[in-house]
Amino acid sequence: MLEGADEICFDTETTGLDPLTADLLGISFCIKKGEAYYLPVPEKKQDIITLLEPLKFLFEDKNKCFIAQNIKYDLKVLHKYGIVIKAKSFDTMIAHYLLEPDSRHGMDMLAERYLNYRPISIETLIGKKGKNQLNMRDIDLERVTEYAAEDADITFQLKEVFEKELKKEEFLSLFNEIEMPLVEVLADMEEEGIRLDIETLKKFSEEIGTELIQLEKDIHSFAGTTFNIDSPKQLGQILYEVLAITDKPPKTKTGQFSTNEDALQKLKGKHDIIEKVLQYRSLRKLKSTYADALPNEVNEQTGRIHTTYSQTIAATGRLSSVGPNLQNIPIKTKRGREIRKAFIPRSEDFSLLSADYSQIELRIIAGLSKDEGMIKAFKNNEDIHTATASKIFEVSPEEVDREMRTKAKSVNFGIIYGQSAFGLAQNINISRSEAKDIIDAYFNQYPGIKSYMSKTIEIAKEKGFVETIMHRKRYLRDINSSNGIVRGAAERNAINAPIQGSAADIIKIAMINIYHEMQKHSYKSKMLLQVHDELVFDVYKDELEEIKDLVKNKMEHAVEFNVPLIVEMNNAGNWLEAH
DNA sequence: CCCCTCACG
DNA sequence: ACGTACGTGAGGGGC
Secondary structure, eight states: OEEEEEEEEEEESSSSSSTTOOOEEEEEEETTEEEEEEEESSSSHHHHHHHHHHHHHTTTTTEEEEETTTTHHHHHHHHHHOOOOOSEEEEEEHHHHHHHHSOOHHHHHHHHHHHHOOOOHHHHOOSSSTTTTGGGSSSSSHHHHHHHHHHHHHHHHHHHHHHHHHHTTHHIIIIIIIIHHHHHHHHHHHHHHHEOOOHHHHHHHHHHHHHHHHHHHHHHHHHTOOOOOOOHHHHHHHHIIISOOOOSOBOOSSSBBOOSSSHHHTTTTGOOOHHHHHHHHHHHHIIIITTTTTTBOTTTTSSSEEOOEEEOTTTSOOEEEEEEEOOOOOOOSSSHHHHHHTOOOTTTEEEEEEEESSSSSHHHHHHHHHHHHHHHHHHTTOHHHHHHHHTTOOOOOOGOHHHHHHHHHHHHOOOHTTTHHHHHHHHHHHHHHHHHHHHHHHHOOHHHHHHHHHHHHHHHHHEEEEOOOOOOOEEEETOOOSSSSHHHHHHHHHHHHHHHHHHHHHHHEEEEEEHHHHTTTTTTOOEEESSSEEEEEEEGGGGHHHHHHHHHHHHHSSSOOSSSSOEEEEEEEEEEOOO
């Protein structure tokens, strides 16, 4: 029956949420509204493979299209049983993400909203989250069938709605040429995983642990009492009530005492306890979030860490990473960098290669705005922050000192965020009037940027959305709000979204092209990680030169652009040295 | 389950 | 006079 269908909706039922460890229980199919079937599979892996054998050619048929909600999950499950999907695919979750990037995209919500139908919830079937939650394996076949078949049917109906909408909003190219091809790339990266040197982290954790104990003693003795330093509430009471180190304690937006880094930095001179708390905080973070947590994420079978990328969370088009998040591994501080050292190649024969775009977001705003001065700086391969400092402080590039460059760097970043004088002043701790002078000088020197920004906001007000170079849209419902604060936030989004989003478009295209080229040559080297403007590869040493050429080339020429895109790369025995 | 804090781009 | 930088995920506290 499935042979005759061009478009097949399906959904896999498994024993868990992690496709690497979950077992397949069955697959539901739907090729016609209101009619769906569930195929339960045997228990033993080999028996499943035998049973699915006749289905393989369907999944490999390039003339078919397979439709699912969050298809990357199903792809990874089926891959464990030898099935590789070569057919086209349509993910209803990703489709909705393009249509409404700021919303959530869960199937129950989509069914209610677009089909006016409330599906059987997973909770009805296996119970609420917690240790009493049942396993899908323990549920009667009849009930699983009903649940699974319903999901396939809903997915089929959602596809009909979203396909029309994608066409109407001119999303077909972004969807079919970028987002859907990327699914397979991400699935492969996730399956591959990255090796972690647990011993290094263990040693580091113990070392920090000793220091933390000493810092804790010091802090308690300054306070004259023991308390939980990890509790912002208790720490606030100690600092602002017991020690009363300032007469105007900083507050959070909910009225609590504020003890964050920013607040503490400003109180540094007031009491010796502050310095200790700051040290304690940063080491505590490294220990609990990274040194202690990462080893628990290593998969027992593969010995590697397998993150999951989400293509439907960040409203700008960026990816996000969970379980664990490998997009926020420390790099800025000396101690933090020790964590990066623990990310290593799979074996002696491999080397980690890191390739990152240099200043991609500033290059994008230069290109989009066509500002001649900024484009020229990039074409001459100048240090953009020094060039900016030279312009706004009216000195020669040689005369730019560190302070001037730091300030220029902050303005450059502020521009990307749609900055205000207030925001800039707060960020680099200067007066508001000095911030205003700097911004005025900036817009004088880069007039194209200024007019681009006003034009972008104008377009947003008119159309209700802004878009990236690949026509990814972000809708800004508050752009015409009468509330100045709300409108201001929407205006900053109008500036930021096309920049951050176009950078996301570019690296996604590069990833797809690199992946296909690597497949074509059947390299042993593998793409492992994406960190917004950086790609990390596990490179087989014999292939190093070829892969470097390939990666640099595909990244720098992912799109045609009026500003050169430059990629810097390095390889080494760990992620820190490679970066 | 929300809040605060802090790690990254 | 107001209150702001853009986008994320995770750990710990506390209700």
